[in-house]
Amino acid sequence: MNKSTAVLLLTSALGLTACTTTTAPQPADVTILGLNDFHGNLAPTSFTRADKTAISAGGIEAIAAEVNDARKANPNTILVGGGDLIGASPISSGLLRDEPAVYALNGMGMKVSALGNHEFDQGLDELFRMQNGGCASNDAAKACKFDPNYKGATFKWIGANVEYNAASGKTGTPFAPYIIQDINGIRIAFVGAVTKTTPGIVSPDGVKALTFTDEAAAVNKYIPEIKAQRPDAIIMLIHEGGELATGSTDNYSTVGCKTLKTDSPIVDIAKRVDPAVSAIISGHSHQGYNCLVPDPTGKDRIVIQGDFYGHLLQRLDLTVDKANHQVMSVKAANLVVDYTAREKAGTLDFGMTQIRTTAEAKVAAISNVEIAKLGDPQIQRGVSNARNTESPLGDVIADALLAATKNQGAQIGLMNPGGIRADLPDTTRIKPGNAVNFGDVFAVHPFGNTTTVLSLTGQQIKELLEQQWSGANATAVKLLQVSEGFNYKYTLSNPDGQRVNIADITLNGTPISATATYRVATNNFLAAGGDNFTVFKAATNVVQLPGLSDTDVLSQYLKANGPTLKNVVKGRITKL
Known part of the structure; x- marks a missing residue:
């Protein structure tokens, strides 16, 4: 047993029933x-x-x-x-x-x-x-x-x-x-x-x-x-x-x-x-x-x-x-x-x-394939696995979604933080030359989700962002990670439904229009309304890309951009 671990000294009598003890305690x-x-x-x-x-x-x-x-x-x-x-x-x-x-x-x-x-x-x-x-x-x-x-x-x-x-x-x-x-x-x-x-x-x-x-x-x-x-x-x-x-x-x-x-x-x-x-x-x-x-x-x-x-x-x-x-x-x-x-x-x-060694041997041929070398030893998913802030890895994954789907007309990439399961790579797996292998990518994306491109109006995007802090997400905020060129501001102290002003949501520097339609790339889990983002279920022109998994999306992006990627938050989301 780990001797340095603190032990709770509280002791309390907790009877299972209200019965009076009639037998000598054992x-x-x-x-x-x-x-x-x-x-x-x-x-x-x-x-x-x-x-x-x-x-x-x-x-x-x-x-x-x-x-x-x-x-x-x-x-x-x-x-x-x-x-x-x-x-x-x-x-x-x-x-x-x-x-x-x-x-x-x-x-x-x-x-x-x-x-x-x-x-x-x-x-x-x-x-x-x-x-x-x-x-x-x-x-x-x-x-x-x-x-x-x-x-x-x-x-x-x-x-x-x-x-x-x-x-x-x-x-x-x-x-x-x-x-x-x-x-x-x-x-x-x-x-x-x-x-x-x-x-x-x-x-x-x-x-x-x-x-x-x-x-x-x-x-x-x-x-x-x-x-x-x-x-x-x-x-x-x-x-x-x-x-x-x-x-x-x-x-x-x-x-x-x-x-x-x-x-x-x-x-x-x-x-x-x-x-x-x-x-x-x-x-x-x-x-x-x-x-x-x-x-x-x-x-x-x-x-x-x-x-x-x-x-x-x-x-x-x-x-x-x-x-x-x-x-x-x-x-x-x-x-x-x-x-x-x-x-x-x-x-x-x-x-x-x-x-452990048997399992690792069975997947080694896939796990050990080098994908890329990064610009830093590690790109993190957030301090203490926080899901209520923008993170360096969240930025990278949203950018990867956008890059993989531009041929489908995508303008915005959105990723749920709960779908980012590890740093890239974990601290225990940092390798010489900042290399990452497929096992590291799989640890980030273990679900086998596929990619979806869909259309949302500017007003729906505003409502989607509001769902980050409302309903079931009110006590467990899930801040969507967003791609390059998409920025917004929020005021946490405002009431439900009023935390984001549509005028503070911009795409490539221009405020979005409530009535205009925008193509959004995400994963099939979010597209189905997962993590309580039900606005996605009202999307139009939905295109499923079952052959494009989350590990494929991230691997391709790392191969193309690895040395330029740093453990830096890009500041796309601003808390007022």
């Missing part, structure tokens, strides 16, 4: 380790510790070693997930349909995970295949290339708020809402949920048979049923999260923080979830925090998230009374999964090394 200790937003990152990536030390963190070899150490210290240890374990993955897992990631999690002994939105990236049927095994995939070129007899996940994905809709012709839930795990005689119930915004942030066809209901209400619906089975504790696994308030000095190592933004989705959810839930393991927002949020009775309850890509493991240490099925105390910590230190100490997990 205390037992259990350790719950949580992994959220892993995204198939078999290898470590760059991470900055709370003390500002830059390290390589995560990677299956180091994660497994951390889990093994916890089990040695306490045999009553269980590994669980906070969703997005697969999807949006680097090439060593993504090009193999994330089967290596599933096998790695199986090997670590993961038992249960909340569903994440990215679990639905390839549709419900493919998610069933990932769970149950087999090779009947919607992408035969990738499925069963890691193991010709893919066996599926030995852990279970759960989601109380995922239901079949009427159009599906089915009823009920496609996944179990909760699972009770027996850990050497200690019975812990895990109840799961995924962000209710999932339909707006995945390809619509993939979830057309499903309804995603309110997370807290769905979990509360099952609490009486769970309590009737008298588990020793109930833990919520949810793929929804929050962010620390602007100006807060808290970070992932802060003990019992109370500075989560009040409008964070997880805060609202936590305040409504039944007090029988002793702690909440969260995800989705790619943040590290170890906070306290009042439950419906006003008592503080732990809400924790472990950054992303396996950089941190969320740790809950519970003492339960097995005789009376109550939680006696809970403490929490975020553990840094320090790959750098473990590599030096020779304590990486060998079994995981075999999975």
Whole structure:
């Protein structure tokens, strides 16, 4: 276990029921380790510790070693997930349909995970295949290339708020809402949920048979049923999260923080979830925090998230009374999964090394192809993965979209920041001569999106920009990245729908006209209204370019312009 990690000292008595204790207490200790937003990152990536030390963190070899150490210290240890374990993955897992990631999690002994939105990236049927095994995939070129007899996940994905809709012709839930795990005689119930915004942030066809209901209400619906089975504790696994308030000095190592933004989705959810839930393991927002949020009775309850890509493991240490099925105390910590230190100490997990090297060998012929040399060692996607600002890599990708589609009459390129999954390249993969290979490009664009060109009026463009801060994007701003020649200003303090003045939107120095029509290049996900940019669905003259993938677009642009590209924000978007 990483000894430098701060451990939460808060201890609170949290009874599962209102029953009076009638049997002599039988205390037992259990350790719950949580992994959220892993995204198939078999290898470590760059991470900055709370003390500002830059390290390589995560990677299956180091994660497994951390889990093994916890089990040695306490045999009553269980590994669980906070969703997005697969999807949006680097090439060593993504090009193999994330089967290596599933096998790695199986090997670590993961038992249960909340569903994440990215679990639905390839549709419900493919998610069933990932769970149950087999090779009947919607992408035969990738499925069963890691193991010709893919066996599926030995852990279970759960989601109380995922239901079949009427159009599906089915009823009920496609996944179990909760699972009770027996850990050497200690019975812990895990109840799961995924962000209710999932339909707006995945390809619509993939979830057309499903309804995603309110997370807290769905979990509360099952609490009486769970309590009737008298588990020793109930833990919520949810793929929804929050962010620390602007100006807060808290970070992932802060003990019992109370500075989560009040409008964070997880805060609202936590305040409504039944007090029988002793702690909440969260995800989705790619943040590290170890906070306290009042439950419906006003008592503080732990809400924790472990950054992303396996950089941190969320740790809950519970003492339960097995005789009376109550939680006696809970403490929490975020553990840094320090790959750098473990590599030096020779304590990486060998079994995981075999999975990683096998996967990397299978994709090496494609991954290692050099694409270009950049003008800087790295072009970044934004400080701390921020999605609410213009970024150097966002500028490059928007320019690449425009360049690839000028023959289709494109005038503007637009890219969603959530579709930019890594720096180019990650700090751990910077190479001599500022070279980038196809694996680096794939890490930036792992979705396999294709390119679309469509027409929008100037007024629609103005309304599209307004959607960056409204509706479901109000609490998780997604600032579209824009191409060269397209500029606009915004005033964040203005009301919804009034943050952008159409007179402040210019194309090649000239204000756009509300009634004129403009050709816009983007990806098929945004064009379908993804990330809650529904204005795209009203576009006209839509031309799909299925043969032009996002990796093709970026690769071609890098080949043509690599040495001129710098890690610089171009200043196309101005905050007033």
